[in-house]
Structures are given as structure tokens and as C-alpha cells.
Amino acid sequence: xxxxxxxxxxxxxxxxxxxxxxxxxxxxxxxxxxxxxxxxxxxxxxxxxxxxxxxxxxxxxxxxxxxxxxxxxxxxxxxxxxxxxxxxxxxxxxxxxxxxxxxxxxxxxxxxxxxxxxxxxxxxxxxxxxxxxxxxxxxxxxxxxxxxxxxxxxxxxxxxxxxxxxxxxxxxxxxxxxxxxxxxxxxxxxxxxxxxxxxxxxxxxxxxxxxxxxxxxxxxxxxxxxxxxxxx
Amino acid sequence: xxxxxxxxxxxxxxxxxxxxxxxxxxxxxxxxxxxxxxxxxxxxxxxxxxxxxxxxxxxxxxxxxxxxxxxxxxxxxxxxxxxxxxxxxxxxxxxxxxxxxxxxxxxxxxxxxxxxxxxxxxxxxxxxxxxxxxxxxxxxxxxxxxxxxxxxxxxxxxxxxxxxxxxxxxxxxxxxxxxxxxxxxxxxxxxxxxxxxxxxxxxxxxxxxxxxxxxxxxxxxxxxxxxxxxxxxxxxxxxxxxxxxxxxxxxxxxxxxxxxxxxxxxxxxxxxxxxxxxxxxxxxxxxxxxxxxxxxxxxxxxxxxxxxxxxxxxxxxxxxxxxxxxxxxxxxxxxxxxxxxxxxxxxxxxxxxxxxxxxxxxxxxxxxxxxxxxxxxxxxxxxxxxxxxxxxxxxxxxxxxxxxxxxxxxxxxxxxxxxxxxxxxxxxxxxxxxxxxxxxxxxxxxxxxxxxxxxxxx
Numbered sequence: 001x002x003x004x005x006x007x008x009x010x011x012x013x014x015x016x017x018x019x020x021x022x023x024x025x026x027x028x029x030x031x032x033x034x035x036x037x038x039x040x041x042x043x044x045x046x047x048x049x050x051x052x053x054x055x056x057x058x059x060x061x062x063x064x065x066x067x068x069x070x071x072x073x074x075x076x077x078x079x080x081x082x083x084x085x086x087x088x089x090x091x092x093x094x095x096x097x098x099x100x101x102x103x104x105x106x107x108x109x110x111x112x113x114x115x116x117x118x119x120x121x122x123x124x125x126x127x128x129x130x131x132x133x134x135x136x137x138x139x140x141x142x143x144x145x146x147x148x149x150x151x152x153x154x155x156x157x158x159x160x161x162x163x164x165x166x167x168x169x170x171x172x173x174x175x176x177x178x179x180x181x182x183x184x185x186x187x188x189x190x191x192x193x194x195x196x197x198x199x200x201x202x203x204x205x206x207x208x209x210x211x212x213x214x215x216x217x218x219x220x221x222x223x224x225x226x227x228x229x230x231x232x
Numbered sequence: 233x234x235x236x237x238x239x240x241x242x243x244x245x246x247x248x249x250x251x252x253x254x255x256x257x258x259x260x261x262x263x264x265x266x267x268x269x270x271x272x273x274x275x276x277x278x279x280x281x282x283x284x285x286x287x288x289x290x291x292x293x294x295x296x297x298x299x300x301x302x303x304x305x306x307x308x309x310x311x312x313x314x315x316x317x318x319x320x321x322x323x324x325x326x327x328x329x330x331x332x333x334x335x336x337x338x339x340x341x342x343x344x345x346x347x348x349x350x351x352x353x354x355x356x357x358x359x360x361x362x363x364x365x366x367x368x369x370x371x372x373x374x375x376x377x378x379x380x381x382x383x384x385x386x387x388x389x390x391x392x393x394x395x396x397x398x399x400x401x402x403x404x405x406x407x408x409x410x411x412x413x414x415x416x417x418x419x420x421x422x423x424x425x426x427x428x429x430x431x432x433x434x435x436x437x438x439x440x441x442x443x444x445x446x447x448x449x450x451x452x453x454x455x456x457x458x459x460x461x462x463x464x465x466x467x468x469x470x471x472x473x474x475x476x477x478x479x480x481x482x483x484x485x486x487x488x489x490x491x492x493x494x495x496x497x498x499x500x501x502x503x504x505x506x507x508x509x510x511x512x513x514x515x516x517x518x519x520x521x522x523x524x525x526x527x528x529x530x531x532x533x534x535x536x537x538x539x540x541x542x543x544x545x546x547x548x549x550x551x552x553x554x555x556x557x558x559x560x561x562x563x564x565x566x567x568x569x570x571x572x573x574x575x576x577x578x579x580x581x582x583x584x585x586x587x588x589x590x591x592x593x594x595x596x597x598x599x600x601x602x603x604x605x606x607x608x609x610x611x612x613x614x615x616x617x618x619x620x621x622x623x624x625x626x627x628x629x630x631x632x633x634x635x636x637x638x639x640x641x642x643x644x645x646x647x648x649x650x651x652x653x654x655x656x657x658x659x660x661x662x663x664x665x666x667x668x669x670x671x672x673x674x675x676x677x678x679x680x681x682x683x684x685x686x687x688x689x690x
Contacts, residue, residue, distance in 0.1 A: 017327055018642055025639045028632055032671050035679035057682060117680060120627040
């Protein structure tokens with residue numbers, strides 16, 4: 001579905017593709033930094049201690065979430081500057097792309113990259129021989145991974161919209177809500193393989209975020225719909 | 233190099249160069265009879281092709297893609313309008329370059345992942361004489377540095393030679409060289425490639441069919457690249473050629489040498505294009521003075537070039553392949569902004585002095601576009617291909633390098649729009665790519681693996 005989003009809404013406009021790739025790049029950099037921190041922590045600690053490793057992992061995950069949100073903020077700053085530049089360049093004084101569209105594309109960029117990194121090795125292994133869950137793990141591993149990845153991609157998209165909107169209107173509570181939601185979703189994934197605990201709340205959160213983002217887009221929702229329908 | 237191309241005729245040139253490089257490449261493969269014989273020629277060809285490839289790269293793709301975007305861009309009238317249009321269509325140009333680069337990388341990665349031939353070590357090129365099978369780390373590092381020095385000096389010599397030829401108007405010579413290169417590339421490498429693909433998928437094909445297929449492919453390719461042809465076909469051919477060259481490099485460059493060479497090439501690129509005495513810069517300036525487009529065979533142009541008159545004079549003699557190498561080098565480095573309306577030549581690296589007269593005619597009909605040297609294409613693909621071949625993190629690393637290279641290309645194009653002169657396309661992208669490759673492979677991979685095994689999500 002995320003790929004469909006990409007094809008239908010982003011692939012037409014070159015500017016959006018650039019923003020998308022740049023968004024993916026920012027996510028990548030945040031992942032890089034967070035894994036650097038985790039790596040250092042792991043190397044500095046005792047590899048035999050299971051609980052410590054688990055704790056470090058949790059710490060790594062949380063830190064990574066915070067870093068991702070920080071990079072989303074940086075990306076927002078960059079896009080603001082870019083919009084000013086585009087407005088100056090364009091002939092009729094208004095930007096060819098609005099901040100909301102940018103928010104959407106940035107969210108998709110983040111989501112696609114995160115989803116790709118989560119899934120692609122899994123998919124490559126899935127092509128090979130093997131049995132799922134042979135060591136007593138859940139047999140639904142692939143299915144749940146796929147669903148979890150999808151929900152995460154969508155969530156990133158909505159969070160992008162919410163986040164940028166919060167930054168635009170200086171509503172700090174919106175930004176805080178996004179961060180808390182992200183932390184919650186990641187934390188819920190700790191319940192795996194008790195899938196009920198992680199998938200269901202994640203989907204609920206996603207629906208809530210979707211509704212919120214839709215409302216925030218407000219009048220532009222019709223624009224989006226018109227845009228999608230009339231897209232040739 | 234990336235240059236704004238108003239003339240996209242230079243497509244043809246790189247072929248010659250490329251073919252020269254091809255001959256150089258063949259020797260290391262003992263299992264192929266033809267390559268053994270052609271090895272001598274191959275070496276030279278390979279060099280040439282490399283160079284040709286560089287400059288050509290962007291041009292090929294341009295053909296197909298520019299047709300759509302080329303039209304509105306014609307800006308010969310006002311400087312201001314040109315500038316605005318340049319920037320306004322900047323995003324479109326970026327995408328026009330994104331697509332061919334992406335296509336080339338996809339072809340290379342797909343081939344690397346499926347055909348085992350290109351990841352087996354079957355020997356080394358004559359340009360990298362030092363082996364990396366040494367017992368100690370220090371020795372290995374030393375060998376790779378020495379390999380790099382040899383390779384870079386070969387490139388420098390070739391480039392200087394090509395620039396000299398261009399300066400002294402030895403057009404026929406260069407032309408012949410380029411044609412020879414492209415011949416080698418189109419026929420020999422395609423034959424090897426096709427053979428490997430058929431082996432991998434266990435398909436049977438008899439020799440007559442193979443002969444017909446390769447003959448058609450090669451003949452159409454030669455015509456398309458060196459003469460006139462549909463823009464998209466030209467672009468497709470240039471992409472194919474770049475991918476083939478990149479595959480050859482991936483196969484024949486030893487591990488550490490490849491990375492050091494990539495780094496050294498981008499530094500060299502930076503210097504050769506920006507230093508006032510740099511060979512590529514001299515090439516671009518000479519071409520500009522003479523109002524000639526750079527050899528089409530070495531550059532990928534994203535714009536539609538009405539190179540009707542640009543057909544190059546016949547390549548008279550088969551020049552030595554060494555020179556092409558240099559030409560490609562030059563090609564690579566030129567990034568020109570479209571603001572040079574008059575000297576529309578795509579300074580893309582190909583020293584194309586062959587058709588001075590026709591180029592003037594073509595100036596009228598040029599569309600705007602951006603030109604990227606084929607060498608750039610080749611090296612981007614080499615980086616991504618090596619990441620796909622040797623990284624243990626598999627797809628994550630490949631994806632990370634891919635995004636890094638695209639972002640580097642974006643930034644370079646942005647700089648091009650700001651500076652409006654030929655710029656090197658390699659340094660930024662390759663730097664990003666290298667950083668991301670090494671960091672993803674060593675840092676991100678363990679992190680992601682651990683996360684995936686616990687099924688945690690960040």
C-alpha cells in the first residue's frame with residue numbers, strides 16, 4: 001500500500017520525489033546515529049549478560065525513536081527554508097508546493113525508508129528455503145511483520161503531517177503527542193510475540209492518527225481528494 | 233561531470249571510447265577464448281570505454297527522458313528567463329537524471345545478485361597489478377594503495393592524451409578510437425553478459441540465434457550512439473553500456489582496491505574539473521571556445537538533441553584504446569549549467585571535436601537539458617554493485633548507498649544551478665555513498681539484525 005501511495009501521489013511531481021528521497025535520507029542518518037550509540041554501548045558492556053543486553057536494546061530503541069523525531073524536526077526546518085527559496089524563485093509569488101504536501105511527502109519518505117529497512121531482508125530470506133517458526137517461535141512471523149511494517153509506514157506518514165502542523169502553528173502539545181505515540185508504538189512492539197498486545201493497539205493508534213491528520217488538513221482534504229481523483 | 237546540455241549529440245562519441253576500454257578488460261578471463269585473444273585490445277578498450285562511459289552516462293538517458301521536458305526549456309532568448317527556467321525546471325532535470333542512474337543501478341544490482349559470474353574472482357586487470365591475497369593487513373592495504381596509484385595515473389595519462397588530441401584537432405583519431413571502443417563494448421561484453429545470464433537461468437540458445445541477437449543489438453547500438461536515433465533508444469543503450477562497464481569493474485577490481493579507487497577517483501575528479509589547469513576543464517573550455525559539443529558517446533544527455541547534422545565523421549582509424557580512457561575522464565567531470573546558451577555543447581566530458589560545423593546548426597535546435605558523463609554512471613553503479621556484492625547486510629546496505637548517491641546527485645545539481653559551470657559529479661555522491669556503506673555495514677547491520685530477531689520496531 002505504501003508503494004501505491006508513492007506511485008499515485010508522488011511519482012508525478014519531481015519536486016516531491018526529491019523531498020521523498022531527502023526524507024528517506026534524514027531517516028537513514030538518524031538510524032545511523034542511533035545505531036552508533038547502541039553499538040558503542042554494546043561494545044562497552046558485557047556480552048554475556050542477557051538482561052543487560054535486553055536493557056541496552058530497549059534503550060537503543062527509545063533513543064532511536066527520539067532521534068528520529070529530532071531529525072524530523074530538522075527536516076522541517078530545512079523544508080521551511082526551501083519553501084522560502086521556492087517562493088522567491090517562482091514567477092507568481094507562491095510556492096509550487098505547500099507545507100502540508102511537504103509534510104505528507106516527508107512522512108511517506110520516513111515511512112518508506114523505515115519500512116524498507118524493516119522488511120527487505122525478511123523478504124529476501126523469505127524467498128529462500130526454510131520453515132517459519134521452527135524453533136518454537138510464532139508461525140505468523142512473516143504475516144505479523146508485514147502488517148506491523150505497514151502500520152508503521154502509515155503512522156510515519158500521519159506523524160509527518162501532525163508534526164509539521166504542530167511546528168507550523170507552534171502547538172507544542174501536538175509535537176509531544178507525536179513523540180509519545182511513536183514511543184508507545186515502539187514500546188508495544190516489545191510485547192512481541194504476543195501479537196495481540198502489539199498489533200491491535202498499533203492499529204487503533206493509527207486510525208486515531210489518521211483521523212486527526214485528516215481533520216487537521218481540513219479544507220485541503222477536498223483538495224487532496226480532487227487531486228487524487230482528477231489525477232491523470 | 234554534469235553539464236547542462238543543450239546539445240545532446242555527444243552520445244555517439246563515448247561509444248568509441250568505450251570500445252577501447254573494452255579491449256582492455258578482456259584479458260583477465262581465462263575461460264573465454266575470445267577474451268583471451270581480445271585481451272590486448274580489451275585492455276585498451278576498457279580504458280577507453282571507461283572514459284567514454286563516464287562522459288556518456290548522462291547523455292544516454294537524457295535522450296529518452298528529455299523528449300518530454302526538453303520542449304519548454306528552450307531558452308536562448310533572455311539570460312533572465314534562462315535562469316528562471318533553469319531553476320524552475322531544476323526539479324525536472326534532477327528527476328531526469330535520477331531515473332537513468334536508478335535504472336543503471338537496478339540493472340547492476342539485479343545482475344550481481346542473480347548471476348554468480350560477476351562476484352567470482354577470476355583474475356585482475358592489468359591496471360591493478362598488485363594482488364590482494366596477501367597474509368597481512370598492512371600488506372593488503374599497501375597493495376590496494378599501489379593499485380590505486382597505478383589506475384589513477386593511467387587515467388591521468390589517458391585524459392591528458394585525449395585533451396591533447398582534442399586541442400590539436402585530431403578529430404578523426406578520437407572518433408576512430410571511440411568507435412572502436414563502443415564496438416568492443418557493444419559486442420564483446422554483451423556476448424559475455426548474455427552468456428552468463430543464459431547459464432544462470434539454464435536457458436538454451438543456439439549459436440545462430442545468439443549471433444543474430446547480438447549482431448542486431450550491437451549494430452543498432454552503434455547507430456544509435458554514434459549517429460542519430462530515437463532519444464530513448466540512445467539513452468537505453470547508454471545505460472546498458474554503463475551497466476556493462478560497471479559489472480566488469482566490479483568483477484575485476486579486488487575488494488579494497490575498489491574502495492580506495494572510488495575515493496581517489498572522486499578526489500581526482502574534483503581536481504581535474506575545478507583546477508584551472510585540470511585536463512577536463514581545459515577540455516570543456518576548448519569545446520566551448522570552438523562552440524562544439526562534446527562527444528556524444530561519452531555523455532548522457534537528458535535533453536533532446538536535434539543532432540541531425542551532428543553525425544560524426546567516420547572513424548577512420550582504430551586508435552589505441554588508451555586514449556579513450558582519458559576522454560572518459562574528461563567527460564565525467566563536466567557539469568555545465570544551461571546558462572551557457574551559446575556554447576551549448578554539452579561539455580560532458582567527451583572531447584568531441586569531430587563535427588564542428590554541424591554543431592553550429594544544432595545549436596539552434598537544442599533543448600535544454602542536463603548532461604552527465606557516463607563515467608559518473610559507471611562509478612555510481614560500481615559503488616552500489618560492490619555494496620550489493622560484498623556487504624553482509626545485504627539489501628539494507630545497498631538501499632542506504634542508493635539513497636546516499638541520489639542525495640549526492642541532488643546536491644551536485646543544486647550546486648550546478650548555483651554556479652552555472654561544469655562541475656564534477658562524482659565527489660559528493662561517492663563520499664556520501666562510501667560513508668553510508670561503511671557505516672551501514674558495520675553499525676546499522678548488527679542493530680537491525682538484533683531488532684529483527686526480537687521483532688522490535690523503531
